[in-house]
Amino acid sequence: MSVEARETREMSSTDRIEKRIEMRASRSRVWRAISTVEEFGTWFRMNIDGEFVEGATVRGKVTHPGYEHACAVEMDIERIEPERYFSYRWHPYALDPAADYSAEPKTLVEFILEEAEGGTAVTIIESGFDDIPLARRAEAFRMNDGGWAGQIKNLERHVS
Amino acid sequence: MSRSRGAAALRAEAVPVFAALGDETRLGLVGRLSVEGPLSITRLSEGTGVTRQAITRHLHALGDAGLVRDERRGRERVWELNLNRLEIARRYLDQISRQWDDAAERLKAFVEDD
Numbered sequence: 136m137s138v139e140a141r142e143t144r145e146m147s148s149t150d151r152i153e154k155r156i157e158m159r160a161s162r163s164r165v166w167r168a169i170s171t172v173e174e175f176g177t178w179f180r181m182n183i184d185g186e187f188v189e190g191a192t193v194r195g196k197v198t199h200p201g202y203e204h205a206c207a208v209e210m211d212i213e214r215i216e217p218e219r220y221f222s223y224r225w226h227p228y229a230l231d232p233a234a235d236y237s238a239e240p241k242t243l244v245e246f247i248l249e250e251a252e253g254g255t256a257v258t259i260i261e262s263g264f265d266d267i268p269l270a271r272r273a274e275a276f277r278m279n280d281g282g283w284a285g286q287i288k289n290l291e292r293h294v295s
Numbered sequence: 296m297s298r299s300r301g302a303a304a305l306r307a308e309a310v311p312v313f314a315a316l317g318d319e320t321r322l323g324l325v326g327r328l329s330v331e332g333p334l335s336i337t338r339l340s341e342g343t344g345v346t347r348q349a350i351t352r353h354l355h356a357l358g359d360a361g362l363v364r365d366e367r368r369g370r371e372r373v374w375e376l377n378l379n380r381l382e383i384a385r386r387y388l389d390q391i392s393r394q395w396d397d398a399a400e401r402l403k404a405f406v407e408d409d
Contacts, residue, residue: 149384152392156399160406168406178405179398227391257402259395264388270326272387273316 151262159254166218169246169257187212187221206232211241221246227267240266315360320345321353325362325376329383333366333375 158165168174172183172193185193194207208229213222224241242263249256264272316322324339340350354374357363364377 149388152388152395154392154395154399156403158403158406160409164409165402165406168402174405178401180401255406257399259399261391261395264384264391269329269383273322273325273329273383 150265151260152264154259155256156259157251157254157256162218162248162250162255165248165255165257169221169248170215170217181208183210187215187223189213189215204232206234213243219248227261227264228271239268239271242267315357315362318353318356320349321357324350324353324357324374328363328374328376333368333373335371335373339374 168178170187172185172187175181175187176183176195176198180199181195181197183193183195185191187193189212191212193210193212195210196207197205206229208225210223210225213224215221222243222245224243226236226239227242229236229239240263242261245258245260245262247258247260249258316325320343323343327339328334336347336350336354339354340347343350345353354363354365358365358377362377363374365372365374367373
């Protein structure tokens with residue numbers, strides 16, 4: 136994609152996140168890391184059941200320390216263009232086992248691979264945050280690394 | 296939280312906000328005020344199983360952190376969010392953005408490690 140898709144989608148500053156990072160690895164290597172559940176799960180820190188196939192919904196358990204009690208993450212695989220583009224939709228920050236996220240809109244996560252000097256440029260875009268209820272966004276503060284208590288400690292360390 | 300400001304200013308502003316939101320009841324109040332707009336204490340207590348007195352204390356804690364403010368409307372006092380929507384949205388996005396930074400770094404390390 137998506138140069139044109141990116142250009143036509145003029146979004147607010149609160150709707151999307153975009154990251155671009157260059158890696159000293161071939162496009163096929165990076166593609167394997169993104170498009171296979173085993174490898175994706177390794178670096179993303181998630182145990183994923185199923186296969187990444189267009190139209191499939193796969194479930195993953197976050198293996199990140201501190202997220203052991205989080206609920207399973209569902210990824211709706213949207214589009215796969217080998218060595219070029221991979222996208223899925225999910226509920227961002229939907230880790231609270233007591234919450235029902237099913238009625239909420241999902242965000243779109245896209246991985247775009249491009250040749251770069253000496254390797255591959257990976258662009259990661261997550262968009263659609265403006266459709267997430269504000270109360271849910273406020274709640275996410277609590278979910279972050281042990282919640283606000285942990286944040287205060289981090290901040291104390293940072294500023295002292 | 297601008298980087299150009301001093302650490303002391305950052306701490307003075309951020310710590311009370313973090314602390315005020317670090318409680319389920321208070322977070323719930325912020326959530327309701329952000330969705331439903333200004334509400335009276337009576338309305339905010341309804342269905343929570345928390346007493347009006349407790350709700351009042353929580354609102355004052357949020358007020359001290361600058362997150363809510365109260366206003367007299369006719370015979371009633373209503374509480375409203377003093378934190379603008381954009382601020383909530385930005386902080387939320389910053390948080391997810393940091394997670395993507397970490398994930399992207401892990402992906403890079405993973406593919407470069409071979």
